[in-house]
Amino acid sequence: HTAEDSIGTGVGVLGDQKTLNTSFDGSAYSLIDNTRGNGIFTYDAANKINERNYFFRLPGSLWVDADNEFTSSYDRAAVDAHYYAGVTYDFYKDVFGRDSFDDNGAPIKSTVHFGRNYNNAAWVGTQMIYGDGDGSNFVELSGGLDVVGHELTHAVTDYSANLIYQDESGAINESMSDVFGTLTEFHEGINPDWDIGEDIYTPGVDNDALRSMSDPTKYDDPDHYSDRYTGTLDSGGVHTNSGIPNKAAYLISEGGAHSGITVTGIGRDKLGQIYYRALTQYLTESSTFSQLRSSLIQSATDLYGANGPEVVDVTAAFDAVGVQ
Ligand SMILES: Cc1cccc(C(=O)O)c1OC(=O)C1CC1
Ligand SMILES: [Ca+2]
Ligand SMILES: [Ca+2]
Ligand SMILES: [Zn+2]
DSSP states (O other): OOOEEEEEEEEOTTSOEEEEEEEEOSSOEEOEETTSTTOEEEEESSOSTTTTOOOOOSSOEEOEESSSEEOSGGGHHHHHHHHHHHHHHHHHHHHHOOOTTTTSOOOEEEEEEESSSOOOEEEOSSSEEEEOOOSSSBSOGGGOHHHHHHHHHHHHHHTTTOOOSSHHHHHHHHHHHHHHHHHHHHHHTSSOOSEESTTTBOTTSTTOOSEESSOGGGGTOOSSGGGOOOSSHHHHHTTTTTHHHHHHHHHHHHOEEETTEEEOOOOHHHHHHHHHHIIIIIOOTTOOHHHHHHHHHHHHHHHHOTTSHHHHHHHHHHHHTTOO
16 A cells, blocks of 8 residues: 555644645655655654654654644644745746756755754755754744745755855855745745745844845845955854845845945846856856856846846946955
8 A cells, every 4th residue: 555645734833824745654644745856755853752852863753643734833843844845846846947956856855853952954965954943043943934945955056056165155155045045935925025034033033034135234244245254253154245145136136226336126036047047057166256246147148138137237236245
């Protein structure tokens, strides 16, 4: 008797209801979504019996449930990791024709309840992991669609430009994850914004986020090359210096005046196509900010023609953030 696809109901980290693609094996329901690629699989690093055991095992136990209703507080992190992985899969498939992170239908695996009060999320080379947060700095990190999109984009990057995770190539790696995590959020269209992690960051503080793409300086990240971090913390400031290409991406899409330069704005769809082409066709593992500029100009030229408004805006945006 083979398993059969089923539809469950769940409640996410923010208390929102959603339906889930699950799989019934005759006795229990698993978080296996067989409707996308070669499947989306969600696991539990800890276990329901004694939640107090904090495990670092990967992938952990495939998530199973007796009644196909994922409505307990313990279920919430798994509900969103599973559901938002599907949203991100659909974004890459529908917008860029990419079948999973490897463009070959690779199964997508996520593990939730990783660690103890773990204020992190990551792509660990083979799968995504999500901590529960400490309840003050973060709640369960899979509760943010831009977070899930960010993590899965690390996988897309690894299977394309494979940008080395340090210094300028590392900041581009981070920026790509913020850009496509944000474009995923706009593609779904539920409370989209140019902030990163707002849904799962500091539950006790409203209207704040981990990072801002529209104004990186709001969280002390640079928005101009002259203000870049040149130290060794965080692999050479990969989560800080990402503010420079993030600001450029925001300006390319939305337009605005910055450093005395005015960018018209070509919109999110063209931003996504130009960035995706650069990430998959031109960037290499050691690309610098300057090479990102030239890769994006080349991509805009390929897609929309030389000296068109798209090329003009990409050029102006990188001028505005001080990258030649
Ligand atoms: C919370 C966190 C800590 C360390 C690394 C990452 C990382 O994935 O680079 C991380 O996740 C994010 O940045 C997501 C987007 C909010
Ligand atoms: Ca249940
Ligand atoms: Ca956001
Ligand atoms: Zn990241």
